[in-house]
Amino acid sequence: MSVMKRVSMIFKAKANKALDKMEDPRETLDYSYSRQIELLTKVRRGVADVATSRKRVELQMNQLQKQQSKLDNQARQALGGGREDLAREALSRKAAVQTQLNDLQGQYASLQAEEEKLTRASQGLQAKVEAFRTQKETIKATYTAAEAQTRIGEAFSGISEEMGDVGMAVQRAQDKTAQMQARAGAIDELLASGALDDVTGPPRDDIQAELDQMSSGDVDLELEKLKGEIAGGEAPRQIEGAPGQAGQAGQAAATVQQAPSAQPPEQPSAPTPARPADQPAAGEDS
């Protein structure tokens, strides 16, 4: 039994080494017991640490899900306004957020499994430590040092095997959690520093900015049209076929003439009305 046997031999060798060091095994029962209690505390702390990491990942997943639905809304809004380019951008960012979400979902499942494993380990160790404590008291009360030696042997190697197992489980859980915390930390930093806000967050939300501009863009467009009409040119009418807005145009024209500095200088003299929002987009598509 190569692998199975060799692993158990290592465990036994460690237990025997510890046992051989004792002059009076009864004294070391107490020492071993205190180490068991320490390990128990460590496992419980391990469970709490993993749970904390899991909750952190959960929180991040919620944030990313919010961003996703926001991007989805933005895509709809953009498409509704005829900005397919903007909708495409929002959707591609949504896909990037999804990639991150998938990664977090994997981490979440892994942390959940680790938490369950450690909880089981903690309960198992607790039961064995209790059994050990009972035996320890019996052995100390009943037997001489020489007799105790043989009595203790089995209980001791049984508990030290459990401790080795649980100790390794805690170590592995800590390593895994540390790795994931580093990644979670990176995402937290992204969320906080605005790199992800660049995509969706309120302060530097360029998609939202363009969407907002789409409504103000209508005003600019109308102003352009009016300016064209007042200048008496016929070209604007050929380009902007919006006859229903003629009445409004007359009223707005006065405003434009009173505040000419509000407009970029080249726009009034342009032969056709500029559509600043559309032109760069057309360039991107080609």
Place this chain on the structure above:
Amino acid sequence: MIIRIMSEGQLAVDDSMTRELNVLDGELDAALKEGDEAAFRSALGALLAKVRAVGAPLPADTLHSSDLILPPADATMREVRDLMNEDGLIPG
């Protein structure tokens, strides 16, 4: 005999299973020696599944040491190799 699956617990397994388990253990050992990750995963999985299937879990407050000890299901090849060395993974 008592077999421990690390991070799962101890199981009582009838001695008559020894030969069958030995075959699976041999496959695991071969995969480890060749460093074949896929073979290692499937051999470890098969061995653990067999032990779980034929073993009866011991009560949690049992203080017996195990006759055989198996690595946890998600152990890497490196971790298993370390488990077989005296200065390996086992704390203490």
